[in-house]
Amino acid sequence: MTAQPWMPGDGDPADKRHAPATVRNRDAIAAVLADWLPETGTVLEVASGSGEHVVHFASVFPDLDWQPSDPDPAGLTSIAAYRAEAGLANIAPPLALDASAAEWPIDRADTVLCINMVHISQWEATLGLFAGAARLLAPGAPLILYGPYIEPDVPTAVSNLAFDTSLRSRNPAWGLRDTDAVKAAAADAGLAFAERRAMPANNLMLLFRRT
Numbered sequence: 001m002t003a004q005p006w007m008p009g010d011g012d013p014a015d016k017r018h019a020p021a022t023v024r025n026r027d028a029i030a031a032v033l034a035d036w037l038p039e040t041g042t043v044l045e046v047a048s049g050s051g052e053h054v055v056h057f058a059s060v061f062p063d064l065d066w067q068p069s070d071p072d073p074a075g076l077t078s079i080a081a082y083r084a085e086a087g088l089a090n091i092a093p094p095l096a097l098d099a100s101a102a103e104w105p106i107d108r109a110d111t112v113l114c115i116n117m118v119h120i121s122q123w124e125a126t127l128g129l130f131a132g133a134a135r136l137l138a139p140g141a142p143l144i145l146y147g148p149y150i151e152p153d154v155p156t157a158v159s160n161l162a163f164d165t166s167l168r169s170r171n172p173a174w175g176l177r178d179t180d181a182v183k184a185a186a187a188d189a190g191l192a193f194a195e196r197r198a199m200p201a202n203n204l205m206l207l208f209r210r211t
Contacts, residue, residue, distance in 0.1 A: 017051075051081070065090050148202060
């Protein structure tokens with residue numbers, strides 16, 4: 001099965017997808033996850049995309065059960081293909097999950113992880129992510145975000161500004177989000193901001209905990 005570069009909604013759903021950034025950022029993300037994840041339990045990954053991240057993290061954290069999900073049929077096909085190829089017992093079959101939906105096909109998780117969705121989706125998906133995480137998580141449990149953001153009083157990298165312009169030209173509802181707006185929306189849903197980590201290539205990881 002040929003892996004091809006992929007963005008949400010692209011390509012033939014019969015093919016396994018390849019998101020080049022996953023190979024570049026997966027180890028750096030895993031290093032932070034080692035500090036933020038619980039030792040055991042279920043990690044729901046919202047918007048798993050190609051499925052490359054979840055397979056890598058499942059191998060790095062074998063004591064955790066990993067539940068991938070995506071709203072895109074092409075993504076679900078790709079996730080299933082990578083899961084089958086990896087043969088890891090701690091990866092569940094992918095769920096069709098739209099973060100913006102009022103109901104999700106899962107009723108609990110010990111962690112919710114979301115990588116590179118917030119800027120490549122409508123704002124309603126982020127609001128839905130927070131609402132869904134608040135429903136699923138126990139008090140104190142983590143919601144973890146990764147991606148590029150705009151931070152007040154912090155100069156935005158030229159590359160991120162260009163990326164933002166590119167995203168908005170592709171879909172006006174997409175684009176880099178302001179961290180203050182993200183934190184406020186999370187707080188409204190019952191998720192308290194806990195920590196920020198600067199990541200390579202001008203990305204951030206943001207940790208929230210269910211109040």
